[in-house]
Amino acid sequence: MLEFEQLGRRRASSYVDGDGWVGxxxxxxxxxxxxxxxxQPAIAAGIERAxxxxxxxxxxxxxxxxxxxxxxxxxxADKLHGSAVLLQNVxxxxxxxxxxxxxxxxxxxxxxxxxxxxxxxxALAVACSRALALFAGQDSTNEEINELAxxxxxxxxxxxSGLDNSLACYGGLFRFQRLHSGVDLKALSLAQPLxxxxxxxxxxxxxxxxxxxxxxxxxxxxTLYDELFEQMGELTREAEAILAVDTAVDxxxxxxxxxxxxxxxxxxxxxxxxxxxxxxLASAGGATAGKLTGSGDGGAVLLLxxxxxxVQQALAEKAYxxxxxxxxx
Ligand code: MEV
Numbered sequence: 001m002l003e004f005e006q007l008g009r010r011r012a013s014s015y016v017d018g019d020g021w022v023g024x025x026x027x028x029x030x031x032x033x034x035x036x037x038x039x040q041p042a043i044a045a046g047i048e049r050a051x052x053x054x055x056x057x058x059x060x061x062x063x064x065x066x067x068x069x070x071x072x073x074x075x076x077a078d079k080l081h082g083s084a085v086l087l088q089n090v091x092x093x094x095x096x097x098x099x100x101x102x103x104x105x106x107x108x109x110x111x112x113x114x115x116x117x118x119x120x121x122x123a124l125a126v127a128c129s130r131a132l133a134l135f136a137g138q139d140s141t142n143e144e145i146n147e148l149a150x151x152x153x154x155x156x157x158x159x160x161s162g163l164d165n166s167l168a169c170y171g172g173l174f175r176f177q178r179l180h181s182g183v184d185l186k187a188l189s190l191a192q193p194l195x196x197x198x199x200x201x202x203x204x205x206x207x208x209x210x211x212x213x214x215x216x217x218x219x220x221x222x223t224l225y226d227e228l229f230e231q232m233g234e235l236t237r238e239a240e241a242i243l244a245v246d247t248a249v250d251x252x253x254x255x256x257x258x259x260x261x262x263x264x265x266x267x268x269x270x271x272x273x274x275x276x277x278x279x280x281l282a283s284a285g286g287a288t289a290g291k292l293t294g295s296g297d298g299g300a301v302l303l304l305x306x307x308x309x310x311v312q313q314a315l316a317e318k319a320y321x322x323x324x325x326x327x328x329x
Contacts, residue, residue, distance in 0.1 A: 007142055007170045007172070007187075008141060008146075009141050009142070010141065011139045011140065011141055011142075012129075012130035012134050012139055012140050012141075013134060013139045015130050020054055021053065021109060022052065022055075022127055022131040022134065023048075023049045023050075023051065023052045024050065024051050024052075024053075024122075024124075024125075024126035024127035024169065025046035025048055025049070025050055025119070025123060025126075025167060025168050025169075025170075026051070026118040026123045026168070027045065027046055027118065027119035027122070027123075027163070027164060028044065028045055028047060028196070028198060028293045028300070028302050028325065028327075029043070029044045029117075029163070029302075030043045030044060030045065030239065030258070030293075030302065031235055031239045031261050032044075032176075032232055032235075032236045032261075033117075033265070033292075033294060033295060033296070034211070034214055034229075034232070034265070034270065035228070035232035035264075036161045036163055036176065036178065037159065037161045037178070037211060037214075038218070038226075039177070039179070040177070040230070040232055041176065041184075041233055041236045041240075042161075042163055042175070042177070042236060043173070043239055043240060043243070044163055044167050044173075044174060044176060045167070045172070045173045045174075045325075046167045046168070046170065046171030046172055046173075047112065047119075047198075047325055048171060050111050050112045050120070050168075051109070051110050051111065051112070051120065051123035051124050051126075051127045051168075052109040052111075053106055053107070053108050053109075053124075053131040054106070054107045054109075055104050055105070055106050055131045055132060055135045056104065056107075057103070058103040058104055058105040059103075060077070060103055061077060061103060062076040062077040063075070063095060063100070063104045063105070063106075064076065064077075064103075064105050064106070065087065065091055065106040065108065065128070066106070066107055066108065067108040067124075068107075068109075069109070069111075070108075070110055070113075070114045072084065072087065074087050074088055076091065076092060086155060089155050090124075090128070090152045090155055091128070093151060093152060093155065094128050094129050094132050097129075097132075098132050098135070098136035098138060099136060100132055100135060104132070106128060106131065108124065108127070108128075115205055115206055115207075115298070115299065116200060116204070116294070116298075116299045116300050117205055117293050117295055117298075117300045118198070118293070118294060118300055119167060119168055119294070121153065121156050121157075121164070121207075122149060122152075122153055122164035122165040122167070123168040125156075125168070126145055126149045126168040126169050127168075129148045129149055133145065142169050142170060145169055146165055146166055146170075149165035150162050152165070153165050156207075156208065157211065158208050158211065158212065159211060159215070160207075161176070161178045162176075163176045166185055172187055172329070173187065173188045173189070173190065173243075173329035174186060174187055175188055187329075188240065188244070188329050189329045190243060190249065190329030191247055191249070192248045193327060193328045193329070194304075194326070194327045195324060195326050195327075196302055196303060196304055196305075196324070196325050196327065197302075197303040197308050197311055197312065197322045197323070197324055197325075198293070198300050198301070198302060198303070198323055198324075198325055199278045199282065199300065199301045199303060199315050199320050199321070200299075200300055200320065200321050200322065201274035201275055201299060201301065201320070202274065202320065202321075203272065203298030203299070205294060205298035206295070207294070209297070210270055210295040210296055210297045213269070214269070214270065217268070228264050228267055231260075235257050235261050235264070238257055239254065242254050242257070243329070252288065254289070255288035255289030256289070258289035258302070258304055259289045259290070259291070262279070262289075262290065262291035262292065265292055265296060270295065270297055271292055271296055272296065272298055274298060275301055277318065278290070278320055279291075281311075281314045281317075281318060281320070282301070282303045282305070282311050282314065282315065284314060285307065285310045285311040285312075285314030285315070286305060286307035286310050287303045287304065287305035287307070288304045288305055288306070289303070289304045290303040290304065303322075308324055
């Protein structure tokens with residue numbers, strides 16, 4: 001694992017694969033979603049090659065972007081509403097930043113679903129930024145790309161912590177904390193890789209909406225919500241200590257913290273029937289622990305299990321798809 005400073009200086013050109021696609025990571029949050037928005041630490045890991053982008057000159061009058069797997073195609077010439085406008089605004093912002101004036105077309109290969117808590121919008125912003133930087137002849141550093149992707153995330157989510165764009169940019173395993181003075185990112189290393197399953201609830205969870213709802217609830221009951229955020233911060237600190245050991249991670253201890261984090265998220269009001277259903281099925285299939293990952297209200301569930309094939313089968317019986325990830329740190 002590269003030191004953080006080295007990662008910050010890594011250039012866009014190093015994310016281009018042999019076929020000319022420019023990649024960025026998705027992410028899973030192991031501990032601390034939502035509480036991270038209120039200054040508590042979180043632990044998150046990148047999902048490699050989640051989104052890839054290719055840019056070419058366009059013969060149309062305006063620039064455009066198409067994401068086949070999400071069934072979205074947007075031109076800057078279109079009069080649009082809702083999330084398509086957000087995508088237009090993100091594209092405009094990135095083109096303006098790199099002074100790309102001639103019409104271009106961006107093709108996107110998205111390996112993770114949209115609105116699933118896996119950092120798809122941040123991965124899209126990072127991959128598009130890297131690709132357009134290179135198109136404009138600027139081999140930008142991760143630090144520059146991360147700043148721009150954070151601006152894109154603000155357009156999409158209002159008040160993001162900055163975790164998603166940082167993980168999309170740097171990948172790896174990090175403890176992330178938003179401080180008044182900026183962001184504290186610490187690379188974590190694991191003595192041995194950890195395997196998880198990511199299960200998809202099939203219900204889209206919209207970060208901006210869920211984060212705004214949690215904010216309203218916090219404003220109404222700051223004592224309860226601040227206490228929950230504190231508890232989640234403490235769980236993250238305990239998890240960091242468990243992950244830092246120089247032998248294999250104690251999965252029983254880690255699992256207990258994951259389940260306690262899910263209990264806090266439930267109390268925050270961001271779990272939902274589909275997430276609870278997945279957790280029940282996974283537990284019956286032999287999973288040690290599980291929690292929603294991302295903003296919740298749908299999206300994905302992170303499952304810790306030594307019996308991943310059994311858990312996958314139990315989930316498939318109710319048509320929940322899942323995939324394995326390895327966190328190396
Ligand atoms: C979304 O992936 C994670 C949240 O904590 C929001 C954020 O950190 O900006 C819910």
